[in-house]
Amino acid sequence: MRDLLPPAVAVAVAGTADWTGELLPAERACLSERAVQSRRRDFTAGRVCARRALASLGVPPVAVPSAADRSPVWPAGVVGAITHTQGYCAAVAARTDEIRSVGVDAEGHRELDAGVRRLICLPEENERFARLPAGVSWPAVVFSAKETVYKVWHPVVGTWLDFHDARVELDPDAGLFTARINAVRLDTSPVPDPPATISGRFSVDAGLIRTAAVLLPR
Numbered sequence: 001m002r003d004l005l006p007p008a009v010a011v012a013v014a015g016t017a018d019w020t021g022e023l024l025p026a027e028r029a030c031l032s033e034r035a036v037q038s039r040r041r042d043f044t045a046g047r048v049c050a051r052r053a054l055a056s057l058g059v060p061p062v063a064v065p066s067a068a069d070r071s072p073v074w075p076a077g078v079v080g081a082i083t084h085t086q087g088y089c090a091a092v093a094a095r096t097d098e099i100r101s102v103g104v105d106a107e108g109h110r111e112l113d114a115g116v117r118r119l120i121c122l123p124e125e126n127e128r129f130a131r132l133p134a135g136v137s138w139p140a141v142v143f144s145a146k147e148t149v150y151k152v153w154h155p156v157v158g159t160w161l162d163f164h165d166a167r168v169e170l171d172p173d174a175g176l177f178t179a180r181i182n183a184v185r186l187d188t189s190p191v192p193d194p195p196a197t198i199s200g201r202f203s204v205d206a207g208l209i210r211t212a213a214v215l216l217p218r
Contacts, residue, residue, distance in 0.1 A: 001090045001104055004201040004212035008098040010056035012049040014089035021048035026063035042089065046072075046082040049091035053080065057093055071154065081151045088208060100215040103151030103200070107144045107209045111137050120146065120163045133172055136204050141177075141211070142168045148211040149179045149198045156215065157194045161185065166198075175201050177211065 002011045019041045023031075027047045031040060050064040050072060057078065064080075065073050074080045080093035083106045092104050117126065117139045129138045145168045150161045166179040179198045186194055200213025 001092060001210060001212055004203060004210060005092060006214060009092050009094045009102055009214065010053040012052040012091050014045040014049050018048040019045045023047055024063040026065045030066040042084040045089035046084055046091055049089060050080060050082055053091045053093040057095060079155060097217065100217045101152045101156050102214045103148040104212045105144045105147035107140055109137055109204055109207050109209050110140060112139045122164055122167055125168060132170065138170065141170060141202055141204065141209055144209045144211040145177045145179060145202060148200055148213050152198050152213050152215055153195065157189055157191050159190065175203060177202055
């Protein structure tokens, strides 16, 4: 993720030991006793990485528990995000005086079936895929970009975004994406001046799709 984000954002990517690292009590309390092993490993790696990213900002050791919607709860004055997929986990954090919001996502590079594509992609997005270079699952890139866009949007606006609430345009040569938020979501936003456009970067390599985006302070 380091290559996709500005220097103001601290990045921590999980190493082998992080998947079975130590959780703080407030973090352990967020895991159900019925949580399966894969969920425990993902959650653990995410929190270990989150605390390492916070340490890079000079934040003393602190728990990163989950809110009711399972999103991470960051300490005051900090924004951040966590992502995990099979074999990969990363956490990012930044101070709010430098970054207003940040989102990251990682997904395995794979083809999506037609039903999943309909749920994720708008017709105009599907039309553009045929004009993009072969060898990349562009619908999967759009899926990851929209996951990142939601992680940027939600802390600022406090509402959900559906996959069809953002239209993503890709620039494969520059590794950039731009998401334009549906006008209905903007008009019904509970906060003034919600972000109408969220831009970020993407990378597809070693079987992994990574996406990242930030909003800068006003």
